[in-house]
Amino acid sequence: MKNDLKVQRAIFNITQEDLANKVSVSRQTIHAIESNKYIPSTTLAIKIAKVFGRGVEEIFILEESD
Amino acid sequence: MALKMLLPNGFKKIGWVLLIPSTIIGFIMMLSPNDDILDLHSTVFALYNDEILGQNKHTGFINTNITNTLVGVCFILGGIMVGFSKEKKEDEFIANLRLSSLMWAVWVNYILLLLSFLFIYGFGFFQVMIYNMFTVLIIFIGRFNFLLFKSKMTATYEK
Numbered sequence: 001m002k003n004d005l006k007v008q009r010a011i012f013n014i015t016q017e018d019l020a021n022k023v024s025v026s027r028q029t030i031h032a033i034e035s036n037k038y039i040p041s042t043t044l045a046i047k048i049a050k051v052f053g054r055g056v057e058e059i060f061i062l063e064e065s066d
Numbered sequence: 067m068a069l070k071m072l073l074p075n076g077f078k079k080i081g082w083v084l085l086i087p088s089t090i091i092g093f094i095m096m097l098s099p100n101d102d103i104l105d106l107h108s109t110v111f112a113l114y115n116d117e118i119l120g121q122n123k124h125t126g127f128i129n130t131n132i133t134n135t136l137v138g139v140c141f142i143l144g145g146i147m148v149g150f151s152k153e154k155k156e157d158e159f160i161a162n163l164r165l166s167s168l169m170w171a172v173w174v175n176y177i178l179l180l181l182s183f184l185f186i187y188g189f190g191f192f193q194v195m196i197y198n199m200f201t202v203l204i205i206f207i208g209r210f211n212f213l214l215f216k217s218k219m220t221a222t223y224e225k
Contacts, residue, residue, distance in 0.1 A: 016221070028214075029159035031221040038159050 001066055004059045005034045008052045023047040073151040081147025085207075088140035092200070095137065096193065104133045138199075145203035149210065163213045171206035 009019060016030045023044060032038035033048075040048065040060075049056045091104070109129045153160050178201070182194040 025157040026153075026155040026160065028217040028221045029157050032159055032217060035220070038162065041158050044158060 001039055002036065002061050002063060003033060004061070005030070005048070008054070008059060012052060014051075019048070019051060022051050071150065072156065073147060075152045075154055075156075077147040078151040081144045081149075081151060084140045084144030085148055086144075088137050088144060089200075089204075092137045092141060095133070096196065105131055106133050106136065108132050110135070141200060142203070145200070145207065149203060149207045153214070159217075160214070163217070164210055167206055167210035167213060170209050171202050174205050175202045 005019075009016070014022075016034070017027050020027045020030045024047075025044065029038065029040075029044075033040055045056050045060055049059050052059065095104070107129060109127050110132060111126070112128050112130075113125055115124060115126070115128050175198070179194075179198055182191065182198075186194055
């Protein structure tokens, strides 16, 4: 699964730390999601999408291998 | 999730205070040829007492060397507090790291135990059995803290 998090953060000019605080997780979690080392739970994915005012499928994209 | 089974973060420091000295003393006691490095006698309640070269197996109060008991209890309590206390910011990623470290520790521990069964015999195996009581916790704590450190280090390079 790939994600658009870095681009969205750049558009909204938010750091990893800011995003982490907004969705109540640690900065390591946001970094792990962006590096594709961790797939967030449904709840967290929805929370992140809400921060950027987008749908979950616009930010988290399924790949062929999934 | 399994957050309900975690202790509050404050227990972590207490855990380290119990774990480190008991590990050091335990190692010294295991490696020492003498039985009486520390000899602390006390009357304790034994549910089952099967003394080597002793006469009776019975339940009751006995007066015995409780050094092993103290070291073992401190190690187990310390290890559990260190390994199963919440991190300052406990979230799903940390919980995932904790679960994968636990699985990894069980795998590694049982592979080592299997190799010990196959290649170690006699009194050496008795020592292996004693070490094996403690290695799951140690491997888990080591692996979990390593993964936490690695994730913190890689996260600092990005903004």
